[in-house]
Amino acid sequence: MxxxxxxxxxxxxxxxxxxxxxxxxxxxxxxxxxxxxxxxxxxxxxxxxxxxxxxxxxxxxxxxxxxxxxxxxxxxxxxxxxxxxxxxxxxxxxxxxxxxxxxxxxxxxxxxxxxxxxxxxxxxxxxxxxxxxxxxxxxxxxxxxxxxxxxxxxxxxxxxxxxxxxxxxxxxxxxxxxxxxxxxxxxxxxxxxxxxxxxxxxxxxxxxxxxxxxxxxxxxxxxxSEDRYLINSPMFHIGGMGPMFCMLARGASFAMVERFDTTTYWDSVRNTEVTVAFLLGVMATFLEKLPEKDDDKDNPLRLVLMVPLASNAESFSKRFGVDVYTIFNMTEISTPIVSEPNPKVRGTCGKARDGVEVRLVDENDCEVPLGAVGEMLVRTDRPWGMNSGYHKNPEATAKAWRNGWFHTGDAFTQDADGNFFFVDRMKDAIRRRGENISSFEVEAEVCAHPAVREAAAVAVPSELGEDDVLVCVAPVEGNEINPAELIEFLRERMAYFMIPRYIRVLPDLPKTPSAKVLKHELRAEGVTQDTWDREEAGIKVKGERFTKAS
Incomplete structure (x- = not known):
């Protein structure tokens, strides 16, 4: 005792x-x-x-x-x-x-x-x-x-x-x-x-x-308090550790599953008797591509949080007998945007919930007109209802919290009914299969290669949803860059989810007069004919978090 x-x-x-x-x-x-x-x-x-x-x-x-x-x-x-x-x-x-x-x-x-x-x-x-x-x-x-x-x-x-x-x-x-x-x-x-x-x-x-x-x-x-939440995200993410605490706060329960696996997902749901689960849009797509079964609805789930809201949300809801909600959230904030069950408005993230204020603004923190694209700013009525800053980084804290609002760095629009729609990241972050990737950190490791003079990492669309990583590189004078060899170099230096899928070799990266790389041009050009594709080359990376249905 x-x-x-x-x-x-x-x-x-x-x-x-x-x-x-x-x-x-x-x-x-x-x-x-x-x-x-x-x-x-x-x-x-x-x-x-x-x-x-x-x-x-x-x-x-x-x-x-x-x-x-x-x-x-x-x-x-x-x-x-x-x-x-x-x-x-x-x-x-x-x-x-x-x-x-x-x-x-x-x-x-x-x-x-x-x-x-x-x-x-x-x-x-x-x-x-x-x-x-x-x-x-x-x-x-x-x-x-x-x-x-x-x-x-x-x-x-x-x-x-x-x-x-x-x-x-x-x-x-x-x-x-x-x-x-x-x-x-x-x-x-x-x-x-x-x-x-x-x-x-x-x-x-x-x-x-x-x-x-x-x-x-x-x-x-x-x-x-009667629900059981499925935990299959790592505990170093807010999506893994946060719901554990929040289910405790309800006097409810949670179930621990090693990882998301398409082929065993519904067995895990039934074995653990979970009633609530979180699904990235790509996860929902994987599940719906499984062969249909007569007992698809025979599961204890009553609702899923689908982020982003997939185009197949309605059919997913009907096939598996669950209500679908969507939200907008990030580690620093506290779910300011929540949808109603089974939202009818395509592409919505939901509406502002009670207890929060949300604004869409321009680069000067001034409101944008209804329907225009602006950065989402958030604050809560409750003291300490959002993050307490970035630890040991007062500059980033001051920048994010300027004018008394938290700046999400994400671009949205809003319609006349109060629905919010995600447009793009105003930052250079890349999101690949549930992982946020810093372009700065990818570029730093790529540039550590002796043959690479400069690099720019940008997001390009993935056929599975979210992004894939494209790195544009320029060689040191007198050197050549072999994409496959560069991947092997990065394998020992990078987290698996950061390793680029695409590599494009250019003589020089496009720049502004002040020598800043024009990433928007590289992003707009995307995967060109001269871009090397790691997956087409058959080079795999160990550690992928999701298992696709065969």
Whole structure:
């Protein structure tokens, strides 16, 4: 049995827009719900059907929390998490928040200079790392890291002092050290890294209130305490870790599935008895291309969130017997745009929900006329209802939050009925199969090749929806660029999802008089006859997140 020292007094806030601690802060949520509904299932796992009730979950969290404290983790500390989804990571995520520490997950595909950069930004001294990823830390600056907690086996060697998960985080007994002060709704809960577009990746600082507002009962009123949400996204994405917390906040449940797989998707849905799921538009397309079966509607799903809204949404809804919603959201904000069920307006992202204000503006933050394209700006009525800035990046924070509004960097139009329509990214970001890619980071790695003088990465349409990556390169004088050899060079330096599909070799990249590359020209020209295609060349990349139906 694990013991918890008495908590300090927990005064209620006087602002009605801010819920009490036991409705929005992880520690007090777990304590309250384990008492109110101890036998209700919180988590179900697809691999073996294992279930954790609220009471059992609290015991596991207490044990993990005591283990973290024994490793020197205290309230307010940032802890880096570099591991694939697992039971252990679920426990570490919630246990860190239970003791008031900050969860800082990073993409498991990161390596090299990008990995070093996010470690530096994290301000972490302790890292929870999967054994298979430990060697990524070799040869890079690990900055302030002092200790590794290794899960998934014991590596032959580590660059830093290390302990195993079993040794460090599975104590037989103990007492949780008291908090220095109560954990408040506005305290930092996580730092989630999102791809930079004019610079390196930025760490989005989120409070408990931000995550609660992001997909909580007010933002997603169509999801109830009786629902079970399907988690098949990585926990280093807001789409993986955010819904876990928001289902806890409802007193609901979630199911853990290793990954999206077209051929096993409906088996997982039935096995875990999920009622709510998120689908990228390309996922929905893959599923609808499966051969029709008589029992397609025989599944527990009652609604899916489809983003973006696919052209086949109506037929998908009818075939699988689910309601379809769509939304607009990003890591920094809190679902400002939500549709009605089964929207009839093609291409819509929905309308502004209650509790948010949304504007479409020009480059001077002045309103654009109805129907015109403008950048979407957002703010919430609730204090701390969106991000708390970019960690250790005051310049980016000030730019994003200028004039008291958060600038999304995305272009939209709005019709007379209040429907919003996504037009394009005003940034140079590329989105490929659910991953946001920084053109800046792609270009930096491509230019590291000795034969490449300059490079520009742009998005081109993919036949599967979203984007593919086209890199236009110019050679160093006297050199030639072999596209296949360049891909092999990048394979060891880049996350798999960043590796370009298309490479176009040009003598020089088009530029403005001030020597800036004219990316819009390259984007408009797209895949030309002289563009090399990695997929046509039969060069594959390991690690793709989605499995296409054969």
């Amino acid at each position: 694990f013991k918890v020292a008495a908590s300090p007094e927990r005064p209620e806030t006087q602002d009605p827009r801010v819920p009490s601690r036991d409705k929005v802060v992880t520690r007090y949520l777990i304590d309250r719900l384990a008492n109110e509904q101890p036998d209700k299932v919180l988590v179900k796992f697809d691999d073996n059907g294992e279930e954790w009730t609220y009471a059992a979950f609290r015991e596991k969290i207490l044990r993990t929390s005591i283990g973290l404290q024994s490793q020197g983790v205290s309230q307010g500390d940032h802890v880096l998490v570099f591991a694939p989804n697992s039971r252990e990571q679920v426990l570490v995520f919630f246990a860190l928040n239970y003791i008031g520490a900050v969860y800082v997950p990073i993409n498991t595909a990161y390596k090299g200079s990008l990995l070093s950069h996010v470690i530096n930004i994290s301000d972490a001294k302790v890292a929870f790392v999967h054994a298979s990823l430990v060697d990524r830390l070799e040869g890079i600056d690990t900055h302030n890291l002092e200790k590794l907690i290794v899960v998934g086996g014991k590596p032959a060697s580590t660059v830093l002092p290390s302990v195993t998960y079993e040794t460090a985080l599975l104590p037989e007994n103990g007492e949780l050290a008291p908090l220095a002060r109560p954990i408040e709704p506005w305290d930092p809960m996580s730092i989630i890294f999102t791809s930079g577009t004019t610079g390196p990746s930025k760490g989005v600082l989120s409070s408990y209130l931000h995550l609660f507002t992001n997909a909580g009962p007010e933002s997603w009123p169509f999801v109830t």
